[in-house]
Amino acid sequence: MIDRPRISSLGDDCVTVDFGNEISIDVNSKAIALAARLNADGFEGFIEAVPAYSSVSVFFKLAEVRRSAQELETALASVTRCIDRALENLSDALTSKGRIVEIAVDFGAQAALDLEHVAEFAGISQRDVVELFTSKTYRVYMLGFLPGFTYMGEVDERIAIARRETPRTSVPKGSVGIAGRQTGIYPSQSPGGWQIIGRTNEEMFSLDREPNSLLQPGDEVRFVPMP
């Protein structure tokens, strides 16, 4: 059984379902499973369910929900009922492991803009930073910030460097960055403050693919150094 999560309004056309303010695979799996259930089988007026680290935001068309709702019932009450139904037996739908995706990364000096800085922070060699970074498998907890930008974790504590104090105005496309225990890949050139330790040639986001994003919440990622 899963304890009933907290459901609150995010405006009059969205509610958010909160499983607890934490980053853990267990909680994230619940969020992903609930979002998947709702996206597969929504309700009248449903737009989309969006998973984050530990919560799901459910967007809907207020007028359409009201049209199909019981008399005098608010859209909020109607949507909450649908979410409660989707939460039933949610534990049966939990899958802790997603697809495993390998991503080739260039850790050379041209690409790894902050690698020297990270090595200094950790008090180890650049080679050891790469070794620590590539020895782990990372979970895609959520996407956000930019189309196709993944929030992955967790980075080894020894190299879990905070964001740059002054964000770059332009981070090259494909840059692999660290922000605390999170790692992520910039799918396109963009301003950004993550510490860049490498770059991939993979198209993280492409209109020629369905879905557009290479990675999805719940996927597992392994970084492989480019030869």
Added chain:
Amino acid sequence: MSLVIRKPGILSTVQDLGRTGGRSFGINPAGVMDRTAARIVNTLLENDESTALIEMHFPAAEIEFDSPTVFAIGGAELDAQLDGKPISNWSTAFAGKGSVLKFRNKSYGSRAYLGVRGGFALDKWLGSLSTNLTAGLGGFEGRALKAGDVIECSSTDEYFPRTAGTSIVPLYHRFPTLRVIAGPEFGLLTASSEQEFRKQGFTLTNECNRMGFRLRGKPLNLLDRYEMVSAGVNFGTMQLLPDGQLIVLMADHQTSGGYPRIANVISADLPLLAQCGPGDGVSFEIVTVDEAERLALRFERELNFLRLGCRLQRQNAKR
């Protein structure tokens, strides 16, 4: 059959009601800032309400119609003139071949919407024509309009003069009281900050754009330091920044945020905020979800009346 952009104006973009279905992949909805204005304009033109329009600021674009076109303007009052003759907001108008539309002055509001009957012949991305400026995708080549751009659209000689009634046209002003619903982290405010939130006026700073409006007021405090993991946000979500100031997320907001979500501006009042600009002021009144829904549905009914009126006018003309 097209619109020719003779002068681009400041940040003129193609927008519709936003792109949905991609938030899980970090694709933000974008879309018009003032949905009420966009929906009224499209309804007047008998377009589907999700038809794309051009969102303009001041100075606005100068546009030539290269074939007969029925159009309408709504939102900010920018003193529109077609070949030197004034064009009223919230009304349909007819442009003959070679006519030029200019906007002379700003009397109120921040954003005006130009819609044409039949909409623009552009390719949709994920079901929408909204311009996503961060990704450089969608709308017209994923960017703001430039001089010389040509936007294909429908040509028509079938023109019904009509004007939206006062019961539906929004009453924009520079110091609105916005109704809000308490957000998931509202309860984390100290009692005195909660009072401040309800009582004080907030000023819109210069940092106001399509992504969000930063407000300035007496700083608000949380009961405890709160480290929030990134969670969902919405158009109208008000986040409390570490310096105690509020930011209201607008149409180009990102799909998630890591700051406490104190409140959300209700759908019915978001257009009033969207038409404010730097130096304007807002205050907040907390309402229930029931009340927010009631107000949203009231607008839906007004829009339905307008839609029916337009249809009747067409049917009567055929007899």
